[in-house]
Amino acid sequence: MLGGLGQLARPDAVSSLRFLSEFVTPPATSSASSIVNPPASNKDTKAITAATQTGSTTESKNRQKLPLPNSGPSHVLDCGAGIGRVTKQVLVKAFDHVDLVENSAIFVKQAREEYLKAELESGKVCEVRCSGLQNVEFEGTSWEGRFDVIWCQWVLGHLTEEDLISFFDRCKKGLKPGGMIFVKENNAKIGIVIDEEDSSMTRSDVVWKEMFAKAGLKLLREEVQKGFPSGLFAVKMYALEPIF
Template sequence: MLGGLGQLARPDAVSSLRFLSEFVTPPSNSSAASIVNPSSSKDTKITGTTTGSTTTKRQKLPLPGAGPSRVLDCGAGIGRVTKQVLIKAFDHVDLVENSAIFVKQAQEEYLKAEIESGKVCEVRCSGLQNVEFEGTEWEGRFDVIWCQWVLGHLTEDHLIMFFNRCKKGLKPGGMIFVKENNAKIGIVIDEEDSSMTRSDTVWKEMFVKSGLKLLREEVQKGFPSGLFTVKMYALEPIP
């Protein structure tokens, strides 16, 4: 959700698609190619071995033989990120959202056409602390699990457990993407909903504790000053 700042939707979507494009090959009939134009940036950092200014040696998803690409949108709301980003980058999208009201709106209104076309598959009503992958139809299902503006509602313990469960939901070579607000220092707690805005340092501590390797990070551009800095992180499980 954009907190009433609807004008941020397009720069948010464009930056996310460009970030994804380093690791994901969109469907051949996708409109993403007209949006994505990756370029190097001083706010971009690639960890590990690189070739060129912005491309890692990691093979792009979906891997050969893995079938159609599939992504899980976590904390999806009514499906804004699904509609504006993920549908353009993947063949199929599943969603999980804690609010039954949002799930109903996604199914019956906002994503109705995408569900009928088969691009959007399951829309599950659940909190992330209760999502299970192992032993379910979601085990080994996803090329990517995408988490945007939702993980601040999880405590440290729940967040680490969630990341570890996510590993069971990934196909071989699958990745986790995180896009979240960044506090300058430590953790800022919202007095209204008790959500936490973690600093970049804290996020990276969470990734290490969760057994995730940071492949790339990037600052969201095009947002007004005065807001929290927003960063995107591309992660893969450490074998």
């Protein structure tokens, strides 16, 4: 989903790890802390961190970090994972275990047999499931109550409003107590921009927040991705928790 702009992978990963670090304590053996808190000589990473625009609620500032005590190893689900770029560059650094769900059987095969082979063999990546998000189920499966975090990046634009709200509602069954949903998606300036070529839509910040409210999700924090070239859609990260 970087559209051939491979140079965006690092600022994307750095910003995602920094955003997650507000809510998640990474494993002791993780390299995430050195990325989130770069040494003084690392000017590029420091510039990305300093330039980030952040908005948060009082609840997010006082929220206990995941994983919660006595909840076991941390576990995250990467939704619309492709071959696992976000898993490899972000999520395995921030969590003990990662599961993936991806609609393309070709990408699933590549993730299992090539790109994430080492992570699967080590147990960092546990399950790679082939399914569209409109069909993925949590309740009554091994994914019920499994995840500290469900991470959705550059995939939700393929879901209609009805399917998106239904997906969010089902995600609640996949979360541990205190679990969260993170969304990282392109933002249109106004309304919804339809891409006829790939049958996707880019929602504005206002529309995203309407979707979250309709799905019974509370917005705890939002942040604009920095370090991307001008001329692209703005990218925004949202940290959400279910309203019960």
